[in-house]
Amino acid sequence: MSTFAAYLKKEHMESSRQSKYLVLGAFFGFFALSTPIMLRLMPSIIESQMPSFPKELMEFDAVYSVQNYIRNIYQLGNMAVAFVLMGVLADERLQGKLVYPVSQGASMAGVVGAKLVHYGVAVSAIVFASTMLNYYYSVVLFPGNNPGIAAAAQSAGLLAAYFATRVVLVAFASAMFTKPLAAGLVALVVSYVEPIFTSLPRWKSFVAYSLIDIAGNSLGTGSGMGMGTGMGTMPGAGVGAVGGASAGAMTAVGRTGNEVNGWVLAAALIVEVAVIALVTVWRMKNVEIAPGAGGQ
Amino acid sequence: MLNVEALSKSYGQTRALRDVTFQVTAGQVFGFLGPNGAGKTTAMNIIAGLMDFDYGSVTIDGMDLRRNRSGLRGVVGYLPESPTFYGYMTAREYLLFIGDVSGIAPAANRARADELLDTVGLAEAARRRIGGYSRGMKQRLGMAAAIYNRPRLLLLDEPTSALDPEGRLDVITLIARMRDAGMTVFLSTHILADVERVCDSVAIIKDGAVVAADSMTRLRERYIQPVVDVVFDRMLESVPAQITSAVHVDRVTLDGDRMSVFMRDLEPGKRELLHALADLDADVASYSLRQPSLEDIFVRLVNSR
Numbered sequence: 001m002s003t004f005a006a007y008l009k010k011e012h013m014e015s016s017r018q019s020k021y022l023v024l025g026a027f028f029g030f031f032a033l034s035t036p037i038m039l040r041l042m043p044s045i046i047e048s049q050m051p052s053f054p055k056e057l058m059e060f061d062a063v064y065s066v067q068n069y070i071r072n073i074y075q076l077g078n079m080a081v082a083f084v085l086m087g088v089l090a091d092e093r094l095q096g097k098l099v100y101p102v103s104q105g106a107s108m109a110g111v112v113g114a115k116l117v118h119y120g121v122a123v124s125a126i127v128f129a130s131t132m133l134n135y136y137y138s139v140v141l142f143p144g145n146n147p148g149i150a151a152a153a154q155s156a157g158l159l160a161a162y163f164a165t166r167v168v169l170v171a172f173a174s175a176m177f178t179k180p181l182a183a184g185l186v187a188l189v190v191s192y193v194e195p196i197f198t199s200l201p202r203w204k205s206f207v208a209y210s211l212i213d214i215a216g217n218s219l220g221t222g223s224g225m226g227m228g229t230g231m232g233t234m235p236g237a238g239v240g241a242v243g244g245a246s247a248g249a250m251t252a253v254g255r256t257g258n259e260v261n262g263w264v265l266a267a268a269l270i271v272e273v274a275v276i277a278l279v280t281v282w283r284m285k286n287v288e289i290a291p292g293a294g295g296q
Numbered sequence: 297m298l299n300v301e302a303l304s305k306s307y308g309q310t311r312a313l314r315d316v317t318f319q320v321t322a323g324q325v326f327g328f329l330g331p332n333g334a335g336k337t338t339a340m341n342i343i344a345g346l347m348d349f350d351y352g353s354v355t356i357d358g359m360d361l362r363r364n365r366s367g368l369r370g371v372v373g374y375l376p377e378s379p380t381f382y383g384y385m386t387a388r389e390y391l392l393f394i395g396d397v398s399g400i401a402p403a404a405n406r407a408r409a410d411e412l413l414d415t416v417g418l419a420e421a422a423r424r425r426i427g428g429y430s431r432g433m434k435q436r437l438g439m440a441a442a443i444y445n446r447p448r449l450l451l452l453d454e455p456t457s458a459l460d461p462e463g464r465l466d467v468i469t470l471i472a473r474m475r476d477a478g479m480t481v482f483l484s485t486h487i488l489a490d491v492e493r494v495c496d497s498v499a500i501i502k503d504g505a506v507v508a509a510d511s512m513t514r515l516r517e518r519y520i521q522p523v524v525d526v527v528f529d530r531m532l533e534s535v536p537a538q539i540t541s542a543v544h545v546d547r548v549t550l551d552g553d554r555m556s557v558f559m560r561d562l563e564p565g566k567r568e569l570l571h572a573l574a575d576l577d578a579d580v581a582s583y584s585l586r587q588p589s590l591e592d593i594f595v596r597l598v599n600s601r
Binding site for chain 2: 005006009101290
């Protein structure tokens with residue numbers, strides 16, 4: 001317990017002093033603010049470029065705005081989390097920073113547990129807050145079809161839970177690879193490949209990406225164009241949550257509907273996260289942590 | 297205290313340690329010497345429980361390292377050659393963090409941090425971020441972190457290499473104080489003068505294998521050179537015939553007023569030389585058996601095989 005508490009304190013100090021909170025907060029906050037603003041400006045931009053473009057396709061509402069944010073932040077947020085946290089364990093090992101704590105009796109389960117809890121909570125809180133910020137500005141800029149604060153909070157919670165699973169994934173990759181960049185890229189590839197499994201009915205209830213699906217669906221039906229705001233597109237169109245629009249107006253979010261069993265998904269993710277965390281601890285217990293050992 | 301038996305470790309095709317065997321008695325300062333790349337740091341990383349090994353055994357305080365890895369953490373303190381810290385912390389914050397990890401109560405932790413910062417001469421820089429420290433300051437902080445929870449076995453890898461002469465002396469004095477307090481110190485260093493000053497026993501390692509391991513006294517006795525240096529009150533023009541003709545004398549060199557007599561057999565040679573000097577009409581200012589320095593022994597062992 002002493003290791004867990006000591007590392008929790010240390011990670012908080014590190015994130016504050018190395019501006020990790022600021023970087024993640026600014027990143028998610030920027031897109032939370034810029035997505036509805038871009039969407040609001042889009043009709044004017046398109047009208048000036050294509051005067052004959054049908055105006056009815058450019059009538060957005062708050063639901064669509066928040067769904068658009070979820071779509072963008074899935075792709076970009078994964079990058080931010082992977083690149084900010086890719087060295088969370090690899091750096092400690094490679095640079096010999098674990099030598100003193102471990103030789104003084106630190107437990108590896110405490111070290112890994114503190115990092116997962118700290119970054120899981122921090123990233124989830126930032127994602128939740130930024131999604132609610134996005135909801136607020138979406139409602140301000142697009143009066144009318146308001147998804148409601150409860151639905152928005154539910155979506156924000158699901159998005160936060162999704163990114164908490166990404167923290168565990170990045171930490172796992174960081175324990176497996178000596179080079180932080182390799183860890184970040186592997187975690188990113190896994191996150192981007194995962195949506196493929198949501199197209200397989202049997203797998204849908206077992207992959208974290210379904211949280212993104214449900215987060216979009218729970219907001220209700222939005223209206224807007226299927227082409228997005230230009231700030232990001234879903235990987236593998238047609239696989240993602242917010243696809244499903246023809247060239248015309250987009251109706252509803254997600255072609256998947258609510259086919260995912262929430263309880264099964266929650267249980268599956270808890271088990272997956274626990275297994276990944278245990279393997280991470282096992283790996284860190286068995287890996288050589290002497291300075292430069294990873295390079296040998 | 298520490299028993300290393302046939303310890304072996306390879307990195308791919310390279311054998312870093314080959315059947316390394318030595319013992320360290322409790323309460324001793326044990327010097328671990330060897331040229332660069334001899335395997336000293338690998339051996340220390342293994343003993344510190346930070347690295348696995350291929351075969352052999354390491355026993356600390358009667359406990360097998362492999363079977364009691366987690367139980368032995370905290371028994372062993374380790375100062376690596378280039379200690380790394382969290383650069384955004386201050387020295388005091390880092391030591392408090394180490395104390396927190398060790399489970400020391402907050403009040404005792406603060407007192408211990410302040411005591412050690414004072415001991416290693418970092419009290420004034422205690423609230424500066426470690427990222428701005430010089431290498432010598434980091435070495436001192438590393439020393440404080442290594443002894444934070446009063447380990448029974450302290451492993452020091454080149455603890456004085458980054459220090460100025462005054463700092464070196466401080467560290468050597470600190471090592472001696474720790475020995476006096478009952479701690480066993482395992483010291484790896486290139487600075488042989490430091491070893492001579494503070495070590496009770498040494499092991500010399502070359503190409504991953506131990507070439508000598510003994511107490512300093514026995515090592516000196518074993519590698520004593522059969523040479524007697526005689527200094528006269530006045531310059532000699534030539535080597536006296538009585539000395540060159542002595543049965544047990546191999547050869548004699550003359551350098552001003554100093555004559556060095558190399559013996560074939562030391563014990564009878566010394567007696568024979570004293571008789572020959574008594575017969576000479578020359579005033580002898582000093583007569584001494586040449587003492588081998590650790591450097592002589594080290595060079596001889598490292599170059600001999």
